[in-house]
Structures are given as structure tokens and as C-alpha cells.
Amino acid sequence: MNVNHLLHNYPEAVAVILFGIGFSNLLLQKNLIKKIVGLNIMDTATYLFLALKGYIDGRKAPVAADGIQNVEAYINPIPSGLVLTGIVVSVSVTALMLSLTIRLYRRYHTLDLDKISILLRKEGK
Amino acid sequence: MSRKVPQEKYENTFSYKFKRWLEGYKDPFLDTLEMKSQKAFHEDEEITRLHDEDKEQHLRQLYDIEHNAEVRIFAGIYKVFSVLFCIFLVMMLLIAVSALPPFGEAGNPVNNEVSERYIENGLQETGAVNIVTGMILDYRAFDTLGESHVLFIATCTVLILLRADTKRDREYGEANDRSHEPKNDVILQTAARILVPPIFIFGIYVILAGHLGPGGGFSGGAVIGAGLILYLNAFGFAKTEKFFTAKTYRRMSFGALACYSIAKSYSFYTGANHIESIIPLGNPGAILSSGLILLLNICVGIVVAGTMYTFYVMFRKGGY
Numbered sequence: 001m002n003v004n005h006l007l008h009n010y011p012e013a014v015a016v017i018l019f020g021i022g023f024s025n026l027l028l029q030k031n032l033i034k035k036i037v038g039l040n041i042m043d044t045a046t047y048l049f050l051a052l053k054g055y056i057d058g059r060k061a062p063v064a065a066d067g068i069q070n071v072e073a074y075i076n077p078i079p080s081g082l083v084l085t086g087i088v089v090s091v092s093v094t095a096l097m098l099s100l101t102i103r104l105y106r107r108y109h110t111l112d113l114d115k116i117s118i119l120l121r122k123e124g125k
Numbered sequence: 126m127s128r129k130v131p132q133e134k135y136e137n138t139f140s141y142k143f144k145r146w147l148e149g150y151k152d153p154f155l156d157t158l159e160m161k162s163q164k165a166f167h168e169d170e171e172i173t174r175l176h177d178e179d180k181e182q183h184l185r186q187l188y189d190i191e192h193n194a195e196v197r198i199f200a201g202i203y204k205v206f207s208v209l210f211c212i213f214l215v216m217m218l219l220i221a222v223s224a225l226p227p228f229g230e231a232g233n234p235v236n237n238e239v240s241e242r243y244i245e246n247g248l249q250e251t252g253a254v255n256i257v258t259g260m261i262l263d264y265r266a267f268d269t270l271g272e273s274h275v276l277f278i279a280t281c282t283v284l285i286l287l288r289a290d291t292k293r294d295r296e297y298g299e300a301n302d303r304s305h306e307p308k309n310d311v312i313l314q315t316a317a318r319i320l321v322p323p324i325f326i327f328g329i330y331v332i333l334a335g336h337l338g339p340g341g342g343f344s345g346g347a348v349i350g351a352g353l354i355l356y357l358n359a360f361g362f363a364k365t366e367k368f369f370t371a372k373t374y375r376r377m378s379f380g381a382l383a384c385y386s387i388a389k390s391y392s393f394y395t396g397a398n399h400i401e402s403i404i405p406l407g408n409p410g411a412i413l414s415s416g417l418i419l420l421l422n423i424c425v426g427i428v429v430a431g432t433m434y435t436f437y438v439m440f441r442k443g444g445y
Contacts, residue, residue: 005224005227006222013219017219020215052228063338064255065337065338071244076235079235081268089275093279099287
């Protein structure tokens with residue numbers, strides 16, 4: 001592990017640490033809504049990482065408004081498109097998880113996952 | 126002079142059947158699938174009683190959390206191990222990051238011939254000034270079609286899970302709707318009256334200028350959806366139901382997705398058979414340019430705006 005490389009890649013290190021924060025949130029929180037928040041933090045960390053992979057120092061966003069079509073002028077457009085896909089999928093998954101949480105709350109009147117699993121076992125299922 | 130078609134003849138036409146299918150009157154499984162009801166499983170009563178007793182005793186021991194030392198120890202171990210696992214994961218990823226190519230340099234392996242081609246030939250091949258839009262709606266349009274379908278399917282699933290389909294559910298939703306907020310708030314209504322038109326105009330601008338600058342169907346659709354939600358919050362369901370119901374959403378999404386698929390099928394067909402497409406690319410930088418991209422952006426914008434609004438409505442009340 002080269003510390004100099006790590007310090008030079010500090011934006012990516014920040015993305016990785018954010019991912020870890022989201023993952024620990026997902027594991028340690030008992031409240032279902034907070035778990036979903038943790039998963040969204042993980043999503044955001046992934047977008048940050050992807051967007052950083054396409055960044056090149058001192059170049060502009062890929063909008064060829066002045067007719068310049070040189071590779072030297074723009075950043076890499078591909079990760080931007082991939083981030084867009086990721087955002088759409090994460091919106092859909094979040095909506096799905098939240099609606100499942102609403103159904104669970106309507107049935108068990110609690111958002112605590114431990115209590116829900118105890119109630120589930122007591123029902124004999 | 127038009128002649129009136131008799132009802133029986135009209136009911137046999139394809140358009141009538143299609144309309145019924147679209148509006149959900151006809152159940153395609155009714156009278157066409159053979160279904161057999163299953164008999165309930167009966168167990169011997171004595172065995173059931175013993176079984177239940179056994180289970181209850183077991184559960185009483187297992188879930189008496191206050192006095193169960195094992196559960197407490199397990200919860201402690203779980204916490205310690207999850208923290209350790211997260212630290213381990215972050216350390217592994219940091220080692221990987223330290224081995225990645227240096228950040229922000231042009232010579233990295235990510236910046237290969239694919240992005241070079243998109244930047245150098247994108248303007249001529251797609252006609253879009255915004256290279257990212259040209260990429261996602263022309264070179265990789267199949268991907269974006271899949272995305273729109275993911276959104277549509279997510280809405281369908283949320284509808285299945287949350288729709289108030291019984292009368293009791295609907296009354297419960299109506300009674301609980303806005304129980305913690307004031308209705309007809311004057312401040313909100315005044316703000317909405319001023320803000321909603323500019324929000325809609327901005328959203329339409331972002332959609333229509335998606336091939337000319339930053340923007341596009343997804344962001345513009347999200348802006349319009351937010352405007353619809355603000356309008357609903359200020360004026361209530363009675364006003365929005367005049368122009369936006371479940372039927373409107375269904376027709377809008379169906380129309381937009383079908384339009385997208387047909388437009389893209391045409392361009393795939395011409396592309397695969399090396400036929401010249403009849404849709405002109407136009408003058409880059411003009412609003413009516415870049416071939417199909419403007420139409421596709423509008424379709425995506427319609428789907429996204431309807432989806433955002435439907436999510437909100439479902440979470441709030443479970444129905445339009």
C-alpha cells in the first residue's frame with residue numbers, strides 16, 4: 001500500500017469511505033427507514049466514484065457548443081452516462097423498498113426489524 | 126353522411142377489444158386459463174396440538190429477550206463483527222484505491238478509444254451538441270429504453286403494493302390524508318401560484334434543450350414531477366384529479382414508451398440494414414436538430430414526470 005498514491009487519489013478514497021459509512025449504517029441500524037438511508041449513501045458513493053473516474057484535470061464538460069471536437073478539450077463522457085443509469089435504478093429501488101416498509105408498518109405497527117422478526121415468528125411463519 | 130355501426134359489430138372489432146384491454150376491463154385470464162382449486166390440507170388434531178405446544182414453549186424460551194443471555198451476547202457479537210467487517214472492507218478498498226492509476230490524468234486506461242470516438246465523431250453522427258445526450262440516446266439508446274422500463278415497472282410494483290383497492294382502505298386513506306397538516310394553506314397556495322408555472326416552463330426547457338446543453342428527459346421530467354407535487358400539496362386532490370388520474374398516467378406512459386420503442390426500432394432497422402434514415406440530423410445547435418433525440422427526450426420526460434408524481438400520490442394516500 002503506497003501512501004503517496006493514496007493521498008494523490010484522495011477523492012476516490014473519500015468515495016470509498018462514504019461507501020463504508022453507508023454499509024455500516026445498513027448493518028447496524030435497526031430502523032428500516034434508516035437502513036434505506038444507508039443504502040442510498042452507498043449508491044451516492046458509487047456515483048461519486050464513477051464520476052471521478054471520468055474526470056480529467058483542467059478539461060470542460062463534454063458540450064461541444066463552440067464546435068471544438070478535440071479529445072484534449074473534454075472529460076470522458078462515458079461515466080456520466082453510466083451515473084445517469086445508476087440514479088434511475090436507485091430511485092426505483094428506493095421507492096420499492098419504501099413501499100414494502102409501509103406494508104410492514106401497516107401490519108406490525110413498528111419499523112424495528114428485530115421486533116418485526118419476533119412478531120413474525122410468534123405468528124408461526 | 127356517416128352510417129352508425131351496430132353495437133354487436135362494433136364489439137367484434139379489434140379497436141374495441143384493444144381499448145378494453147388498455148383500460149383494464151378485460152381480464153385475459155378469465156375463461157381462457159384452466160384453473161383448479163386446491164383442497165385445504167388437514168392434519169390430525171392431536172398432532173397439531175402437540176406441535177403447537179412444543180413450538181410455543183420453544184418460542185417462549187427463544188424470544189424472552191430481557192432474560193435470554195444468548196440473544197444479548199449474539200447482538201453484541203453482531204455489532205462488533207459488523208464494525209470490524211466494515212473497517213476491513215474500507216481498508217481493502219483503500220488499498221485498491223492506492224493501486225489505481227493517478228486521479229485526473231488524461232493517460233489513464235479509462236480514457237480509451239471509445240470516448241475518443243464519441244467526442245470526435247459524436248457531433249457529425251448524432252447531431253447533438255451535448256455529447257452525453259448523443260451517447261445515451263443514440264449510441265446507447267437501448268440502455269435508456271431499459272431505464273424507462275425499470276421506472277415504469279417500479280411504478281407498477283408500488284401500485285400493486287400500496288394501492289387502496291378496498292373501500293375500507295380508501296376511506297382510511299381519505300381520513301388520514303393531511304391529518305397533521307392544515308388544508309388550504311394560504312401561504313403555500315400563494316407561493317404555488319407564483320412558483321408552479323415557472324417550474325413547469327423550466328422543466329419543459331430542460332427537456333427540449335437536452336441535446337443543446339446540460340439537461341435531458343430525466344432531469345426535466347423530475348423538475349416537472351416536482352412542480353406537480355407542489356401543486357397537489359397546495360390545492361389538494363380535487364384540483365389535480367381534473368387533469369391527472371390513474372388513467373391519464375397509464376395512457377401517458379404507454380404512449381411514451383410505445384413511441385420510444387417504435388422510433389428506436391426504426392433507427393435500429395435502418396442501421397442494421399445499412400439503409401439511409403429519412404430523418405435528417407439537421408443543423409447542430411438548432412432546436413429541431415439531431416434526428417430522433419428530441420422525440421426520445423420528450424418521451425423519457427413524460428415517463429419520468431408521471432412516475433415521480435405517481436410515487437408521491439401512492440405514498441401519501443394510496444390512490445389518485
